Amino acid sequence: MIYIDTEFTEVEIPVPWGHVAGKWYGPADVRPILILHGWLDNAGSYDTLIPLLPKDRISYLAIDLPGHGFSSHIPEGMTYSHYDYLWLIHRIREIYGWPKVSLMGHSLGAVLNFLYTAIFPQDVDMIINLDGMIPMTTADFVTKKLIANISNTTKFMIQHLNPKSQPSYSKEELIERMIASSYGSLSAKDCEYLLRRGIKGSESKPNKFILTSDSRLKSLHVISLSQECYDILLQGINCPILNINSDTKQTAFSKQNISEKSIEDMKKKNPNFQNHKVSGKHHVHLSHPERVSGLITEFVLKYRSVKSKM
Numbered sequence: 622m623i624y625i626d627t628e629f630t631e632v633e634i635p636v637p638w639g640h641v642a643g644k645w646y647g648p649a650d651v652r653p654i655l656i657l658h659g660w661l662d663n664a665g666s667y668d669t670l671i672p673l674l675p676k677d678r679i680s681y682l683a684i685d686l687p688g689h690g691f692s693s694h695i696p697e698g699m700t701y702s703h704y705d706y707l708w709l710i711h712r713i714r715e716i717y718g719w720p721k722v723s724l725m726g727h728s729l730g731a732v733l734n735f736l737y738t739a740i741f742p743q744d745v746d747m748i749i750n751l752d753g754m755i756p757m758t759t760a761d762f763v764t765k766k767l768i769a770n771i772s773n774t775t776k777f778m779i780q781h782l783n784p785k786s787q788p789s790y791s792k793e794e795l796i797e798r799m800i801a802s803s804y805g806s807l808s809a810k811d812c813e814y815l816l817r818r819g820i821k822g823s824e825s826k827p828n829k830f831i832l833t834s835d836s837r838l839k840s841l842h843v844i845s846l847s848q849e850c851y852d853i854l855l856q857g858i859n860c861p862i863l864n865i866n867s868d869t870k871q872t873a874f875s876k877q878n879i880s881e882k883s884i885e886d887m888k889k890k891n892p893n894f895q896n897h898k899v900s901g902k903h904h905v906h907l908s909h910p911e912r913v914s915g916l917i918t919e920f921v922l923k924y925r926s927v928k929s930k931m
Contacts, residue, residue, distance in 0.1 A: 627672040631691075632682070634716060639693025641709065642818075646671055647680030654723040654925070655713065656683040657706075657730030659753075659904075660841060661802075661834055663690030665814040666727060670906050673914035675922055681725075684713075688835035690818035697781065700774055701835070702842035703736065703756075710737050714744070723925060725749040725917075727906055732756050736844060739854035747924045749863045749917055751906045755851050755883065756843055763845040770840040777837045787836070789829035795820060806903035814907060848883075855883055861893035863920040865913050867901045895920065 630649070633640040644664050645653065658666040664683040671681055685692040687709065688701055695701065710733065714722050723746055726734040731753030738745040780786065790798070796812045807815075823829040846854075864884075887894040899905060899912045906913050 626668065627676075634684070634713060636687075636693070636709075636712065638687070638696050641684055641687060641693070641713070642691035643682050643684035645680065645682050647676060648678065649680075651678055651680040652717075652719050652721075652723070653680035653682035654725050654747075654749075654921070655710065656681055657686065657710075657724070657726035657733055658683070658689070659728030659730055661689070661838060662727070662815055663818040663834075665690070665817045665819070666904070666907050668814040668817075668907075670910040670914060670917075673910055673918070675918050679921065679925060685818060686730075688838045690833060694781070694835040695837075698778065699837075700778075700840060700842060701838055703733065703844040704842075706733050707737050707740070711741070721746045723747045725751070726753070727751040728753040728903065732843075735854075735858075738858050738860065742857045742859060745860050747861045747863075747920075748858075749865075749920065751865050751913065752867050752903050754864055756845055766843060766845070770842055774837075774840045777840050780836045787831050789823040789826045789831050791828065792816070792820075792830060795830060795832075803904065806908075808908055811904055811907050852883060852886065855887060856890065858887075859891060861920070861924040862887070862891065862895065863916065864894070864896045865906075865916060866896075866898050867903055867905045868898050869902045893924070 627646055629644040629646045632643045632645050634643060642664070647653065656664070656667055656671075658664060663685045667681075667683045671683065674681070686706060688694050695705070710722065710724075721744055722737075724734040724737070726732075726749070728751070731750035732755070734748045734750055735754045736756075738748055795816065796809050799812045799815065800807050800809065819833055820830040821833055823831050884896050888896075895916075897916055899916075901909050901912055
């Protein structure tokens with residue numbers, strides 16, 4: 622299937638440490654659906670999906686989270702965390718003056734959707750989750766992640782302070798590394814969309830590229846609570862939810878999207894909760910967007926108000 626690029630406007634949202642970059646699709650006077658990508662991806666993750674979604678008086682804003690893509694890196698000496706990204710959603714709402722926010726997210730982005738909506742249920746009017754929702758709760762994952770993050774933080778901080786020491790690669794090498802790190806979820810073609818915002822030419826090595834992402838992202842500090850805590854948080858979410866999971870679980874982040882008990886609880890409590898499974902891998906929204914676009918289109922047209930002005 623051939624995907625045709627849809628026209629968009631490149632935007633820069635001012636923040637105290639620089640800017641957050643984004644791709645705005647659709648009318649500028651319509652409150653957009655705010656779209657969040659997965660860990661170490663960028664707004665290019667949605668380049669094949671957005672062209673298949675409804676456009677009539679509907680806008681989309683796919684951002685590069687701080688440290689990703691074209692967005693500024695945070696100040697030196699700092700680390701990235703779920704908390705910072707949750708505050709970012711709140712900050713963007715306040716900058717644009719949105720009374721409510723509509724959210725779509727993949728993987729990490731879907732986790733942020735859930736956490737933000739659980740904290741501010743009155744401020745979210747709809748959520749679309751793609752292969753992710755509730756952060757990992759298993760003791761093995763949480764403890765290993767904690768140990769790894771704390772152990773590696775200093776190393777990644779030092780690496781960021783010395784950009785000249787940042788490794789450079791050929792484009793072919795980068796694609797091979799991306800496919801391997803995604804456990805085969807990404808194809809070479811998929812990588813091309815992410816590389817549009819994910820690399821820049823090396824100043825010291827001709828025909829080589831370096832990553833635009835911040836090396837400190839490798840020690841992203843996550844919010845990890847017990848399943849009981851997340852079950853309580855779920856109870857406060859009343860807005861329409863579309864939860865789409867892939868049927869192939871390859872990574873630790875995609876193995877536990879939402880428990881069966883949580884799904885049943887959401888179905889009982891929220892009549893506007895939808896849960897679907899589609900054939901594909903973790904990046905199915907990028908590699909085979911037609912498998913999720915119909916579900917998203919139906920959901921958006923049903924719950925997204927045409928009166929959603931800025």
